[in-house]
Amino acid sequence: MSMPTPIVFLNGDFTPITDAKISVLDRGFLFADGVYEVIPAYAGKLFRLSQHIERLNSSLNAIRMSPPLSAQQWESTLNKLIQQQPDPASDQSVYLQVTRGANEQRDHQLPEQYQATVFAMCQPIASHNLNAIALGIKAITLDDIRWDWCHIKSVALLGNILLKQQAADQQCTEAILLRDGYATEGSASNLFIVKNKQLITPPKSHYLLPGITRDLVLELATKEGITCIEREISEQQLFDADEVWLTSSTKEIMPVIELNRQVVADGQPGQLWQQVSTAYSQFKTQLRESDNDQ
Numbered sequence: 001m002s003m004p005t006p007i008v009f010l011n012g013d014f015t016p017i018t019d020a021k022i023s024v025l026d027r028g029f030l031f032a033d034g035v036y037e038v039i040p041a042y043a044g045k046l047f048r049l050s051q052h053i054e055r056l057n058s059s060l061n062a063i064r065m066s067p068p069l070s071a072q073q074w075e076s077t078l079n080k081l082i083q084q085q086p087d088p089a090s091d092q093s094v095y096l097q098v099t100r101g102a103n104e105q106r107d108h109q110l111p112e113q114y115q116a117t118v119f120a121m122c123q124p125i126a127s128h129n130l131n132a133i134a135l136g137i138k139a140i141t142l143d144d145i146r147w148d149w150c151h152i153k154s155v156a157l158l159g160n161i162l163l164k165q166q167a168a169d170q171q172c173t174e175a176i177l178l179r180d181g182y183a184t185e186g187s188a189s190n191l192f193i194v195k196n197k198q199l200i201t202p203p204k205s206h207y208l209l210p211g212i213t214r215d216l217v218l219e220l221a222t223k224e225g226i227t228c229i230e231r232e233i234s235e236q237q238l239f240d241a242d243e244v245w246l247t248s249s250t251k252e253i254m255p256v257i258e259l260n261r262q263v264v265a266d267g268q269p270g271q272l273w274q275q276v277s278t279a280y281s282q283f284k285t286q287l288r289e290s291d292n293d294q
């Protein structure tokens with residue numbers, strides 16, 4: 001039996017992905033002139049939706065676009081999209097993208113008027129991937145070759161994907177990025193270290209994406225009674241850490257057990273990771289069993 005064609009959302013319509021088409025003049029295609037979000041849905045319930053929409057709106061504002069949909073419109077659109085998936089109650093990630101749409105001609109300068117292109121699709125979150133990650137991942141450090149506006153969730157990800165590929169070429173899952181001797185974030189994740197039972201993560205700045213998972217990890221760790229500190233992490237402090245974690249919506253909390261081919265501490269996911277990761281799983285369970293999005 002063949003798989004049903006996935007249904008996606010494009011500019012107001014729910015349509016099979018094979019019928020979803022955009023213009024070759026779309027500024028997203030020509031200039032990467034657009035922004036995106038990735039929002040997990042557990043048992044069909046959207047995870048931290050209002051925080052994701054808030055970040056989307058701040059990315060849009062940074063690139064001089066206005067929100068094409070209100071928070072309520074996003075909520076009903078994304079819930080309708082989830083309901084149209086083959087297994088709406090499974091764990092999925094919702095990808096959404098907003099670009100500045102198509103002009104008659106390719107022109108670098110922003111058009112005075114535009115019709116945004118609004119797209120969303122669902123992809124399964126595979127639990128076996130998360131189980132493999134929980135055993136620990138390998139990472140390398142690389143110089144951050146990206147631009148200076150990393151707080152915008154821009155679809156221009158060439159820097160990120162080339163960095164990720166350099167890690168993959170060395171059988172590593174992630175690249176931890178360095179700027180002027182300080183570790184900022186991963187190529188697609190935020191960075192935490194543990195030192196002397198304290199949890200440390202770089203403060204929000206233009207050099208990293210303000211991760212939704214990052215904020216939740218800080219919230220949960222604080223509730224667990226762990227001291228959390230937002231401060232710069234030097235390259236040396238990264239190598240001296242007791243634990244290193246990388247966080248993202250789709251990969252959750254990844255314990256790094258090998259960094260630049262050296263084991264981190266004893267080469268096992270650490271104690272604080274176990275504690276916060278358990279709290280994270282409980283948070284997901286509560287969401288699955290709740291009536292509302294969280």
Ligand code: PDD
Nearest residue numbers: 038187188189190209211212213248249
């Ligand atoms: N990326 N930093 C970067 C550069 C990222 O690309 C991501 C996530 C994060 C973590 O953000 P959050 O916790 O909100 O997912 C940090 C997504 C998952 C992606 O591009 O697929």
